[in-house]
Amino acid sequence: xxxxxxxxxHTMKLGMDGLLARQQAVSSNIANVMTPGYKRQEVSFEGQLxxxxxxxxxxxxxxxxxxxxxxxxxxxxxxxQRLTKEGYNILTPQQKAxxxxxxxxxxxxxxxxxxxxxxxxxxxxxxxxxxxxxLSKTGTQYTLLSNLERREYEKVSNAIRGGQ
Numbered sequence: 224x225x226x227x228x229x230x231x232x233h234t235m236k237l238g239m240d241g242l243l244a245r246q247q248a249v250s251s252n253i254a255n256v257m258t259p260g261y262k263r264q265e266v267s268f269e270g271q272l273x274x275x276x277x278x279x280x281x282x283x284x285x286x287x288x289x290x291x292x293x294x295x296x297x298x299x300x301x302x303x304q305r306l307t308k309e310g311y312n313i314l315t316p317q318q319k320a321x322x323x324x325x326x327x328x329x330x331x332x333x334x335x336x337x338x339x340x341x342x343x344x345x346x347x348x349x350x351x352x353x354x355x356x357x358l359s360k361t362g363t364q365y366t367l368l369s370n371l372e373r374r375e376y377e378k379v380s381n382a383i384r385g386g387q
Contacts, residue, residue: 230279233327234272235372241268242365244332249358252349259345263354268332275326282322 245266255261339348 229375230276232372232375234276235368235375237268237272237275237327237330239365239368239372240330241266241272241332242361242368244268244334246358246361246365248334249354249361252354253351253358256347256349256351256354259347261347261349263337263349265335265337266332267335268330271330271333275330278326282324282326286322 245268248264248266252261252263337348
């Protein structure tokens with residue numbers, strides 16, 4: 224994987240996408256705090272993102288195990304029997320496709336409706352104080368990720384300039 228499309232860059236981008244979806248849901252909750260029957264929305268993405276990161280780690284590990292370190296002098300020296308004897312696995316086309324697939328492309332934050340009725344007679348379950356705290360927390364997390372992403376791009380920029 225090259226420097227610009229590293230796993231950490233993908234992870235930060237998807238984390239920021241998830242936080243943006245959460246911010247939109249919290250903003251919608253705040254806007255509808257007085258709407259009768261409105262059910263607050265929550266956004267869940269951390270578990271999915273964690274699973275994708277673990278899947279990518281597993282793929283990189285398997286790719287490392289199956290990389291061919293042997294440099295034959297001629298193509299005739301490479302045979303499945305020789306590779307298997309030397310401890311390399313021959314991958315099926317399906318396994319190769321899986322290892323080359325992009326786990327991050329399947330990311331989709333889940334928007335969930337909170338069906339808990341907070342005791343309001345009109346059926347609205349939005350608590351303004353909680354939403355304001357969630358808004359602040361989400362904003363802080365987004366700022367943190369954007370600062371980390373900026374630092375990653377600064378590294379790339381420094382490398383392009385030759386470390387100057």
